[in-house]
Amino acid sequence: MGDLHAFQSSFAEALLGEATPTAAWATQPGFAVYRNTVLAACIDALAANYPTVRSLLGEACFADSARVHARASPPASGVLADYGAGFARSLTHFAPAAELAYVPGVAALDRAWTESHLAADAPVLEPADLQSLGPLQLLESRLVVHPAARWHADAAIPVATIWRRHREQLPLADPLAWHGEALLLTRPRDAVEWRQVEPAAAAFVDACSRGCRVSEALERVEGETGADGFASWLPMLVRAGAFSKSDAP
Numbered sequence: 001m002g003d004l005h006a007f008q009s010s011f012a013e014a015l016l017g018e019a020t021p022t023a024a025w026a027t028q029p030g031f032a033v034y035r036n037t038v039l040a041a042c043i044d045a046l047a048a049n050y051p052t053v054r055s056l057l058g059e060a061c062f063a064d065s066a067r068v069h070a071r072a073s074p075p076a077s078g079v080l081a082d083y084g085a086g087f088a089r090s091l092t093h094f095a096p097a098a099e100l101a102y103v104p105g106v107a108a109l110d111r112a113w114t115e116s117h118l119a120a121d122a123p124v125l126e127p128a129d130l131q132s133l134g135p136l137q138l139l140e141s142r143l144v145v146h147p148a149a150r151w152h153a154d155a156a157i158p159v160a161t162i163w164r165r166h167r168e169q170l171p172l173a174d175p176l177a178w179h180g181e182a183l184l185l186t187r188p189r190d191a192v193e194w195r196q197v198e199p200a201a202a203a204f205v206d207a208c209s210r211g212c213r214v215s216e217a218l219e220r221v222e223g224e225t226g227a228d229g230f231a232s233w234l235p236m237l238v239r240a241g242a243f244s245k246s247d248a249p
Contacts, residue, residue: 042070045080050087050110052166056103057096065094082118085111105152105159106166109183112150116185116192119148124188125243127235133248139215141248143208146186149242151202153182160196167194188241195240201233205242 046066047054054062069090075083088107097103124146133141152159158176160183165171182202185194200221207217218230237243 039067039070041080042075042083043067045075045083046070046087049081049084049114050107052110052163053087053091053103053107055166056100056106056162061096065091065097068094082114084114087111102157102159102162105154105157106163108152109159109163109185112152112183112185113192113194116148116150116187119187122147122244124241125238125245127238129246130235130238133246137248139218140213141246142211142213143217143243144245144247145205145209146188146241146244148185148187148192149205149209150185151182151197151205153180153199153202155180155199157181159183164194164196184237184240184242186241193240195236197236198229198233200229201237204230204234205237208243 043063043066046069047062050062053065057065066087069084069087072090073086088104088111091097091104091107125143130138154160156179158179158181160181161176163183180199182197182199183194184197184202184205185192187193203221204217207220208214212220221230
């Protein structure tokens with residue numbers, strides 16, 4: 001078993017390592033072709049899973065960043081549609097993109113889209129379900145976040161606008177207000193949907209995902225961003241499909 005594990009480790013290193021492999025089996029001509037094919041498949045998968053980052057960086061720069069990531073974090077399974085979970089983090093250490101502070105956040109949103117797309121199906125909490133609760137019952141209830149709901153907030157960078165402009169092919173010439181933003185992604189039906197939300201709304205969903213009751217989630221939001229507007233953005237979150245059900249006392 002030890003010999004097998006050692007061989008598997010050396011084989012993986014030979015496939016995606018930077019150095020030219022020296023083992024006898026790795027010097028065969030066919031292995032070089034296989035090595036290039038595997039690396040190209042990883043780069044292609046990252047390009048498919050991070051289209052907005054690819055658009056921002058350009059083909060050559062993106063391919064370089066994807067190559068670095070693939071060698072450091074090879075796929076853990078054959079499902080390449082889910083590959084690249086740590087790509088946003090690796091971009092923070094990729095020197096050519098260092099001056100583009102918004103790129104890791106945009107990558108996080110590309111990843112959020114993939115996770116929302118691949119998440120399990122579940123029922124969606126309907127507005128009528130919430131309206132049936134009294135005020136005190138609502139505060140003591142737990143809103144169960146939908147498996148396909150994802151959210152990302154940045155305190156200083158308008159990553160939501162940058163991401164949306166590329167995804168929706170909106171004009172890029174308009175002046176960009178440089179301030180923090182949040183984006184919510186949901187899949188209430190077949191397709192992933194997204195909308196910009198108040199940072200407080202994203203913080204509320206995050207607190208609910210950690211098992212907080214509504215009252216506890218509001219306390220957390222109040223301490224972080226302020227809960228002003230709760231009466232307007234809670235119905236919006238429900239209509240967007242952010243929750244699957246309410247566990248009311």
